[in-house]
Amino acid sequence: MSSDNIETDSIPHEAYLAAIASLEHVGPATFRWLLSHGSPSRVWQRLTSGRLTTGPGARITSAQIDRWAAQAASVNPAKIWARCVELGIGVVSIGSAGYPESLADDLDPPVVLFQRGDPNRVAKYKVAIVGTRRATGYGREVAHDLAKDLTAAGITIVSGLALGIDGACHAGAVNAIEEAGRTGGSARGPLAVVGANLESPCPQANRHLASKVAELGIVYSEVPPGTPSAPWRYPVRNRILAALCDVLVVVESDADGGSMHTVREALDRDRTVMAVPGPITGRYSRGTNQLLRDGAAPCLGADDVLMELGLTGKEGVTYEQLSTADSVDKSSGSSSVKGSGGGENKPNAYVPNEAEARLLEHLDWRPTTVEKLGASSGLTPRELATAAMTLESAGLIRRTGSWIERRV
Amino acid sequence: MMLAVVRSSTLIGVDGFPVQVEVHVGNGLPTFSIVGLPDASCRESRDRVRAAIATSGFKWPDTRITVNLAPTHLRKSGSALDLAIAVGILAASNQLAMGALDGLAFIGELGLDGSLRPVVGALPLVHAMGHLRPVVPPGNLTEARLVRSDALIAGSLVDLVESLEGRSQWVTPHDPDPSPPGLGEEPDLCEVQGQPVAKRALEVAAAGGHHVLMTGPPGAGKTMLAERLSSLLPDLDDELAFDVSRIHSAAGHFHDRDLIRRPPFRAPHHSASLVALLGGGSATLRPGEVSLASGGVLFLDELGEFPAGHLDALRQPLESGQIHIARASNAAVMPARFLLVAATNPCPCGLGRWGECRCSTAALARYGRRLSGPLLDRFDVRLAVERPEAMSVLKGRGEGPDSLSVRVRVAAAREVAATRGVRCNRELRGKEIDKFAPLSPKARDYLRGRLATGVLTMRGAQRIRVMALTIKDLDGADGPIDDVDLYEAILLRGDESTIGVAS
Numbered sequence: 001m002s003s004d005n006i007e008t009d010s011i012p013h014e015a016y017l018a019a020i021a022s023l024e025h026v027g028p029a030t031f032r033w034l035l036s037h038g039s040p041s042r043v044w045q046r047l048t049s050g051r052l053t054t055g056p057g058a059r060i061t062s063a064q065i066d067r068w069a070a071q072a073a074s075v076n077p078a079k080i081w082a083r084c085v086e087l088g089i090g091v092v093s094i095g096s097a098g099y100p101e102s103l104a105d106d107l108d109p110p111v112v113l114f115q116r117g118d119p120n121r122v123a124k125y126k127v128a129i130v131g132t133r134r135a136t137g138y139g140r141e142v143a144h145d146l147a148k149d150l151t152a153a154g155i156t157i158v159s160g161l162a163l164g165i166d167g168a169c170h171a172g173a174v175n176a177i178e179e180a181g182r183t184g185g186s187a188r189g190p191l192a193v194v195g196a197n198l199e200s201p202c203p204q205a206n207r208h209l210a211s212k213v214a215e216l217g218i219v220y221s222e223v224p225p226g227t228p229s230a231p232w233r234y235p236v237r238n239r240i241l242a243a244l245c246d247v248l249v250v251v252e253s254d255a256d257g258g259s260m261h262t263v264r265e266a267l268d269r270d271r272t273v274m275a276v277p278g279p280i281t282g283r284y285s286r287g288t289n290q291l292l293r294d295g296a297a298p299c300l301g302a303d304d305v306l307m308e309l310g311l312t313g314k315e316g317v318t319y320e321q322l323s324t325a326d327s328v329d330k331s332s333g334s335s336s337v338k339g340s341g342g343g344e345n346k347p348n349a350y351v352p353n354e355a356e357a358r359l360l361e362h363l364d365w366r367p368t369t370v371e372k373l374g375a376s377s378g379l380t381p382r383e384l385a386t387a388a389m390t391l392e393s394a395g396l397i398r399r400t401g402s403w404i405e406r407r408v
Numbered sequence: 409m410m411l412a413v414v415r416s417s418t419l420i421g422v423d424g425f426p427v428q429v430e431v432h433v434g435n436g437l438p439t440f441s442i443v444g445l446p447d448a449s450c451r452e453s454r455d456r457v458r459a460a461i462a463t464s465g466f467k468w469p470d471t472r473i474t475v476n477l478a479p480t481h482l483r484k485s486g487s488a489l490d491l492a493i494a495v496g497i498l499a500a501s502n503q504l505a506m507g508a509l510d511g512l513a514f515i516g517e518l519g520l521d522g523s524l525r526p527v528v529g530a531l532p533l534v535h536a537m538g539h540l541r542p543v544v545p546p547g548n549l550t551e552a553r554l555v556r557s558d559a560l561i562a563g564s565l566v567d568l569v570e571s572l573e574g575r576s577q578w579v580t581p582h583d584p585d586p587s588p589p590g591l592g593e594e595p596d597l598c599e600v601q602g603q604p605v606a607k608r609a610l611e612v613a614a615a616g617g618h619h620v621l622m623t624g625p626p627g628a629g630k631t632m633l634a635e636r637l638s639s640l641l642p643d644l645d646d647e648l649a650f651d652v653s654r655i656h657s658a659a660g661h662f663h664d665r666d667l668i669r670r671p672p673f674r675a676p677h678h679s680a681s682l683v684a685l686l687g688g689g690s691a692t693l694r695p696g697e698v699s700l701a702s703g704g705v706l707f708l709d710e711l712g713e714f715p716a717g718h719l720d721a722l723r724q725p726l727e728s729g730q731i732h733i734a735r736a737s738n739a740a741v742m743p744a745r746f747l748l749v750a751a752t753n754p755c756p757c758g759l760g761r762w763g764e765c766r767c768s769t770a771a772l773a774r775y776g777r778r779l780s781g782p783l784l785d786r787f788d789v790r791l792a793v794e795r796p797e798a799m800s801v802l803k804g805r806g807e808g809p810d811s812l813s814v815r816v817r818v819a820a821a822r823e824v825a826a827t828r829g830v831r832c833n834r835e836l837r838g839k840e841i842d843k844f845a846p847l848s849p850k851a852r853d854y855l856r857g858r859l860a861t862g863v864l865t866m867r868g869a870q871r872i873r874v875m876a877l878t879i880k881d882l883d884g885a886d887g888p889i890d891d892v893d894l895y896e897a898i899l900l901r902g903d904e905s906t907i908g909v910a911s
Binding site: 385403 | 604606792793794895898899902
């Protein structure tokens with residue numbers, strides 16, 4: 001016991017919170033139940049010794065308490081704390097300074113949050129953009145451009161750094177900030193809430209994006225460093241996304257996708273939910289189209305979101321930077337995620353020639369292979385290539401390998 | 409006469425090596441030993457030779473017989489030395505005049521009844537004999553005549569001795585049976601419905617020697633297209649035809665009357681072992697599929713199902729056009745200059761088409777990782793093929809170019825490439841590309857733009873230039889590479905990272 005006392009003196013109570021959070025099956029509700037037993041250091045001592053009382057029919061079984069005791073024996077709060085310090089990960093707990101305001105009075109506030117980045121870089125107004133991991137090119141492009149325009153307008157983009165829509169919108173936000181850095185715009189930092197710990201915050205593919213977001217804005221997680229992630233943590237973090245934002249925009253989602261869970265969390269918290277319409281035959285537009293039918297506001301571009309926030313034309317919003325609703329992607333500032341070959345696109349300025357018109361005619365909203373286009377349009381491979389490259393440069397189509405699709 | 413020397417040859421890999429068979433019949437207890445690095449299959453000769461000599465009515469010398477196969481550092485395997493050993497024993501035991509063997513070399517396997525049976529690899533074996541006149545089993549005559557039109561045959565050991573001693577005429581071979589009809593027929597490109605871009609891609613691949621990767625769901629016609637690629641390649645020239653024939657002879661696949669003139673097509677299954685693919689095997693180093701496809705097309709269907717190690721082993725032959733097989737006792741270099749065509753499903757479920765694929769993101773990523781970057785890098789043409797529309801299948805056949813007309817264009821393009829000192833444009837490197845594939849100002853600007861936006865790597869840009877050069881050669885055009893040529897090359901090459909599903 002004496003050694004415990006020494007540690008108690010030298011490390012803050014957040015260290016104990018982090019240690020408790022690193023135990024298995026400690027979700028927000030369990031966490032609050034545990035803290036009802038006293039101060040964090042006291043709860044930790046009782047956890048390690050297994051001296052927690054639980055009555056019959058209580059949600060925590062005594063078997064669970066024994067398992068926690070066994071697990072806690074190998075966890076040292078001081079070590080976790082040292083690790084946070086070493087990695088530059090900040091720890092804020094509910095009630096402490098730096099704890100996000102909008103979470104403080106939430107229905108289900110996280111007890112402790114780990115953060116990387118600077119909370120002061122985040123704007124007052126926050127828009128969450130969520131959607132499926134298996135996004136289409138259309139979805140990714142919409143997410144990217146929407147995030148870019150909103151960021152340029154001084155809004156903070158909130159998302160989860162997952163693959164697909166999440167990644168695309170954060171990439172858009174980062175691009176907008178880098179552009180604003182060159183032109184002196186008023187873009188604000190993005191915000192991310194991840195389901196894994198902050199050492200390895202997300203899928204490997206988004207690693208660079210995650211460090212970029214941490215550098216320009218802030219990344220939150222409920223998971224202490226060193227603790228492996230678990231599947232249940234992902235839906236749980238959705239509530240933080242929903243609580244942090246003012247408006248939630250769903251770009252693409254299947255009818256039972258994880259984004260629909262975020263939507264429910266947002267509705268529980270009276271946040272505005274908007275949805276981007278998609279083709280009714282598309283699998284990943286089912287969820288969003290259903291939302292629209294159920295009364296969610298349609299989002300056709302950044303100014304729909306700004307309108308919803310009550311921001312149009314004021315509060316430093318550089319309105320001319322925002323594109324009009326019907327040409328989201330063709331505004332001069334926004335190129336596609338991958339960047340198009342030619343560069344300068346003027347809205348609606350390009351008039352396709354005969355072969356190009358024929359190609360466009362045979363291109364429906366789905367991505368199509370070059371092969372199929374060749375067969376249906378009757379163009380020779382050479383004509384097809386010329387038409388495709390010209391249209392790509394003009395920003396009317398996007399080519400990924402042998403696949404061609406229309407840009408929005 | 410106690411010592412006889414008979415000339416023959418042995419096979420290692422696809423090359424024959426001259427062998428001197430020295431037979432000594434000396435005093436001592438009756439034994440029969442073969443020395444000079446014979447392997448197990450070669451040592452079996454003892455029993456065959458002994459039986460053949462006895463059943464042919466000759467006397468088996470009941471003394472000490474030593475057979476030495478020189479040079480002794482070469483490992484000998486197989487049955488091709490049977491005949492030379494038997495002839496040597498007959499000569500050493502004075503049942504055959506030594507002088508009759510001058511200027512002759514013998515290959516052939518003996519039956520226990522003294523008959524002569526054909527051996528594997530007669531073409532390289534006869535080739536290795538140099539100025540010596542070959543005596544071969546009747547079954548190997550066609551192969552032997554491709555090298556030496558004066559090759560001799562004998563049906564059995566008795567006939568051979570009779571002819572050698574001048575007691576009877578050498579057998580004059582009657583004209584060999586005409587080749588079985590129908591075998592020479594190749595599948596034709598015009599049998600493929602639709603797929604105009606794929607057809608053009610195959611044409612460019614054939615002309616420039618660019619390796620092809622096809623991605624598409626089952627039933628999209630990947631195999632059908634690949635099978636037709638070899639029909640687009642021009643006939644093999646004399647040197648290459650001999651090389652290819654020699655390989656097929658060494659593998660025991662050669663039965664034609666003439667050298668192999670049409671580029672071969674090989675399609676090993678993905679369960680093929682590493683040795684079957686690359687060549688090797690314990691006794692003879694047999695040519696593998698990469699060598700058998702030399703001069704033609706190697707088709708790897710279901711590329712992702714091949715073990716990763718096997719695919720990475722293909723990189724050396726792809727780079728150098730040769731395969732070095734080394735074993736503890738033996739080593740061989742075999743030609744392996746092939747056009748690689750690979751096909752793969754876009755994802756594990758195979759549907760691939762956007763919105764239909766049921767694979768999880770993780771499964772897709774795993775599937776994509778099966779093909780190593782360096783291997784994917786070797787493919788200049790990357791094509792997504794789709795199932796043709798049902799209507800176009802019913803429309804009837806015969807649209808698009810047929811193989812022969814494409815082959816003419818391909819041959820012309822390859823001739824242009826030959827003026828640059830390479831067999832095909834794929835082999836152009838670094839400075840040569842700058843020299844032979846200059847860009848027009850517009851094309852230069854376009855490439856520069858793509859490089860600047862990062863959609864293209866420097867290496868990718870060079871490959872696209874080479875492909876554009878091939879396209880130019882095919883169209884018979886002169887002058888620098890135009891932006892339109894580049895467009896087509898880019899369309900056929902796809903992008904840097906492209907197997908898998910769109911979006």
